[in-house]
Each structure stands twice: as structure tokens, then as C-alpha cells.
Amino acid sequence: MSKEISISVVNVSKCFEIYKQPQDRLKQSLMRGHKNYYKEFWAVKDVSFDIFKGETVGIIGRNGSGKSTLLQMIAGTLNASEGNITVNGRVAALLELGSGFNPEFTGRENIYMNGSILGLSISQIDELFLEIVQFAEIGEFIDRPVKTYSSGMALRLAFAVQVVVPKEILIVDEALAVGDELFQRKCFLKIEEFKKQGGTILFVSHSGAAIVELCDRAILLDSGEQLIIGPSKRVVNLYQKLVFAPADKIQELKEEIRSTKQLPEVKTTLAISDNFIEDSRTNKSESMYDPNLIPKDSVHYEPRGAELYDPEITTMAGKRVNILIAGQKYVYRYYVKFSRISTNVRFAMLIKTASGLELGGAQSASFGGGVPFIDNNERYKVEFTFVPRLTTGVYFLNAGVLGIDGDSEIYMDRKVDFLAFKIMPSEDALMTAIVDFEISPECTSIVDKGVN
Numbered sequence: 331m332s333k334e335i336s337i338s339v340v341n342v343s344k345c346f347e348i349y350k351q352p353q354d355r356l357k358q359s360l361m362r363g364h365k366n367y368y369k370e371f372w373a374v375k376d377v378s379f380d381i382f383k384g385e386t387v388g389i390i391g392r393n394g395s396g397k398s399t400l401l402q403m404i405a406g407t408l409n410a411s412e413g414n415i416t417v418n419g420r421v422a423a424l425l426e427l428g429s430g431f432n433p434e435f436t437g438r439e440n441i442y443m444n445g446s447i448l449g450l451s452i453s454q455i456d457e458l459f460l461e462i463v464q465f466a467e468i469g470e471f472i473d474r475p476v477k478t479y480s481s482g483m484a485l486r487l488a489f490a491v492q493v494v495v496p497k498e499i500l501i502v503d504e505a506l507a508v509g510d511e512l513f514q515r516k517c518f519l520k521i522e523e524f525k526k527q528g529g530t531i532l533f534v535s536h537s538g539a540a541i542v543e544l545c546d547r548a549i550l551l552d553s554g555e556q557l558i559i560g561p562s563k564r565v566v567n568l569y570q571k572l573v574f575a576p577a578d579k580i581q582e583l584k585e586e587i588r589s590t591k592q593l594p595e596v597k598t599t600l601a602i603s604d605n606f607i608e609d610s611r612t613n614k615s616e617s618m619y620d621p622n623l624i625p626k627d628s629v630h631y632e633p634r635g636a637e638l639y640d641p642e643i644t645t646m647a648g649k650r651v652n653i654l655i656a657g658q659k660y661v662y663r664y665y666v667k668f669s670r671i672s673t674n675v676r677f678a679m680l681i682k683t684a685s686g687l688e689l690g691g692a693q694s695a696s697f698g699g700g701v702p703f704i705d706n707n708e709r710y711k712v713e714f715t716f717v718p719r720l721t722t723g724v725y726f727l728n729a730g731v732l733g734i735d736g737d738s739e740i741y742m743d744r745k746v747d748f749l750a751f752k753i754m755p756s757e758d759a760l761m762t763a764i765v766d767f768e769i770s771p772e773c774t775s776i777v778d779k780g781v782n
């Protein structure tokens with residue numbers, strides 16, 4: 331059965347007219363095309379993709395890459411200069427740009443106005459009204475003009491309308507990062523609920539972790555160009571590689587990403603021998619080493635004066651392992667070779683799930699407090715002790731070395747998915763989800779004689 335398309339974007343481009351001075355815009359309208367007083371700026375260039383019903387797709391890219399412009403065209407608040415966009419279903423959008431409210435009208439009047447723009451009848455809005463007001467948490471302000479609201483209140487009301495109205499497609503810009511954390515969490519819960527119910531979501535963010543956590547697939551935009559579309563973890567890895575690439579390597583890297591074209595769906599990034607898993611079930615008390623537990627998708631950044639090598643995990647007694655026991659202490663060790671004089675050097679590590687969710691990491695020093703001077707050709711051994719309090723599963727380790735380049739701190743080298751480890755199954759563990767908080771349940775009957 332073919333999948334149903336929710337959003338179809340075909341060869342879409344957006345050109346903005348850039349005027350040097352405001353009066354040029356007037357001159358342009360008077361000249362009616364005889365002479366151009368503006369420069370063309372193509373913010374989105376020939377972008378094409380399909381999003382299927384029930385999918386959550388992320389758009390990621392560096393600043394100014396055209397993410398918001400593309401979202402606005404899909405949401406219908408901006409016209410495309412070229413190409414076609416087809417959207418099958420009712421769209422609600424959580425966008426950064428203003429609320430679309432009339433500041434002179436009350437919150438109540440704006441809810442009815444917005445609802446009718448979204449295609450709802452008066453009686454449908456009547457039914458949703460209370461839920462919207464409660465979600466927005468604006469109390470008696472609902473009957474005051476929106477111009478008297480704080481910016482947070484106006485945003486909450488605007489989001490509440492979009493989150494509560496019935497829809498088939500939800501478009502979410504990074505705007506979610508504004509406002510207070512409790513409200514953000516509430517919005518995320520609604521988004522997750524919408525996803526579970528089979529809604530289609532298009533989500534824009536700079537945050538690789540958020541894209542990996544929420545999205546099935548992702549699109550990488552750069553300077554308005556769609557570089558790649560594919561499984562979110564792999565696209566986010568390529569995006570991070572682009573963000574940390576030295577300026578003179580960016581074109582080469584973009585070419586490499588473009589030539590990858592569509593990334594295949596990758597369900598597992600590991601080769602683990604079945605025999606080994608069976609062995610580890612029967613021998614639970616000891617950490618072990620499986621030579622087949624090697625990440626297949628390691629991303630190696632272009633080194634800039636340092637190179638990370640030879641990562642390993644050992645027990646505290648020095649035995650090399652990668653099948654670990656939750657709650658025991660281990661050492662994550664890697665080596666770094668410096669190929670230039672380096673200052674203020676910091677070393678870093680990060681533990682992630684197989685889907686790329688960042689669980690925890692550390693740096694060897696806070697900003698400004700790194701190793702003050704490292705000579706050319708010097709080598710460093712870096713060790714982080716850690717206690718994986720995690721559920722059974724496979725996890726991935728990153729490594730990074732940061733140093734000062736001019737005025738800013740850069741990654742001198744970074745390895746994503748440098749190493750993998752597995753937490754052994756434990757039959758008596760009561761914990762659920764990923765992280766073990768050492769929760770102890772205690773359940774006591776409180777039925778007292780004489781008390782109902």
C-alpha cells in the first residue's frame with residue numbers, strides 16, 4: 331500500500347528583494363519593472379521533498395539557512411517565488427513570528443478570530459474555548475485587550491490556540507524554546523500526544539538532540555539548499571560535522587554530503603555477535619569485551635591541530651571491556667596527539683543512546699581553565715571515570731578536544747560514536763526507561779482497623 335503524502339514540496343525557491351534604502355522600494359513601484367532598484371536574494375533554492383502522513387520530520391541547518399522561510403511557505407504565511415507546495419490536511423503552526431493577534435481586541439475575541447481563520451465554526455470554537463484558556467494560563471486577562479499582555483502571555487495564548495485546535499499537520503518552529511520551561515514541557519507533551527495519535531509534524535530546530543529525539547527523518551538545509559534528507563540521527567551527525575568544519579573545508583564537505591544523496595534507513599548501527607549476547611546472559615557478574623561491538627557510523631571531523639585515537643573502556647583494574655555492568659565504575663580513556671602548539675585545551679566526552687539522545691557528558695575543565703599550553707607533537711592520555719547507571723542496551727561515546735583558535739574556542743578534533751558499550755541484562759532490575767536513579771519502591775498497606 332502506498333503511503334499517503336501530507337506535505338509535498340516540489341522545486342520550491344524563495345527570492346527576497348533587498349533594497350539598499352527604503353526610498354528605493356517606492357522608486358521600484360513607480361518604475362514598474364523598467365529598472366531594478368533591488369538585489370535578489372535567494373533564501374530557499376530548489377527544495378523538494380515529500381512528508382508522509384504520521385511522520386515527524388525535522389529541518390536542521392546553520393543560522394540563515396532558510397529553515398524559517400521554508401516553514402512559513404509551508405504554513406502558508408509566505409508565498410514561494412517558484413515551485414509548488416501541496417498540503418493535505420488542516421495545518422496548525424507554532425511559529426516564532428508574532429501571534430497573528432490583533433492587539434486592540436481581547437484574548438477572547440482573538441481566539442474566535444484565529445479559530446475562524448483556522449476554519450472552525452463558532453460552535454466548534456465555543457467547545458474548545460475553555461481548554462484554550464486553561465492551556466494558556468492567562469486567567470481573567472482573557473477579557474482584556476492583547477496589547478496589555480506581557481509577551482509571554484501573548485505567546486502562550488497564541489500557542490494554546492494552535493495546540494488545542496483539531497489538525498492533521500503541526501508545524502513547529504524553534505519558538506518553543508521561548509517562554510518558561512513548564513509551559514514548554516506542556517507544549518512538548520501535546521506534541522507527543524499528537525504524534526502518537528498519528529499526526530504529521532514538521533519541526534525546525536538548531537538542536538540536534540531535539541531533532542533526534544522527536545523526528546523520524548530530517549532535512550539538512552544550508553544557504554537555502556537542501557543538502558540531504560534521511561534518518562534523523564545520520565542527518566544530525568552530518569549537520570554537526572558541518573557546524574564544526576573549518577571555513578576552508580566547508581565547500582568540500584557540502585559536496586561530500588550532496589553526493590551521498592538519499593541516506594538509507596539504518597535501524598542498527600552495530601554489529602554484535604548473537605553468541606556474545608547469549609554468553610553475557612549466562613555470565614552476568616563480570617564485565618567483558620566483545621570485539622564485534624564496534625560503531626559503524628563513526629563521524630570523524632577534520633582535525634585542526636590535534637587527533638584523537640585509541641579509545642577504550644577498562645575496568646578500574648585495567649581490563650579492557652565494552653560489556654558493562656550497571657552501577658560499576660569504569661574508565662573511558664583516549665589519547666590525543668597534538669600537531670601544533672595549543673593553548674587552553676579542554677577534553678570532553680558524551681554518552682548517547684543508539685537513537686542519538688544525549689544522556690550525559692563532561693569536560694576536563696570549565697571554560698578558560700583548560701591546560702594552558704601544549705607543545706607541538708606532545709601526546710596526552712585522557713581518562714574519565716564513570717558509573718553507567720543505565721538500563722540494558724547499547725550506548726555510544728563521543729570524544730572531543732577543544733582549544734583556542736584566534737578569539738574563539740574550537741573543536742581541534744571531535745569523534746562522534748567513537749566507541750560503543752553495552753549494559754548487560756539484569757533479570758532482577760526493577761527500573762524502567764533509560765537512567766537508573768536508584769529508586770527504591772516501598773508499598774505498605776494502610777488499611778487500618780476502623781477506618782474505611
Ligand SMILES: Nc1ncnc2c1ncn2[C@@H]1O[C@H](COP(=O)(O)OP(=O)(O)OP(=O)(O)O)[C@@H](O)[C@H]1O
Pocket residue numbers: 346347348371373391392393394395396397398399400536
Ligand atoms: N523578509 C526578508 N527579506 C530579506 N531577507 C530575508 C527575509 N527573511 C529572511 N531573509 C534572509 O533569508 C535567509 C534565510 O532566513 P531564515 O530566517 O529562513 O533562516 P533560518 O535558517 O531560519 O535562520 P535562523 O536559524 O537564524 O533562524 C537569511 O539570510 C535571512 O536574512
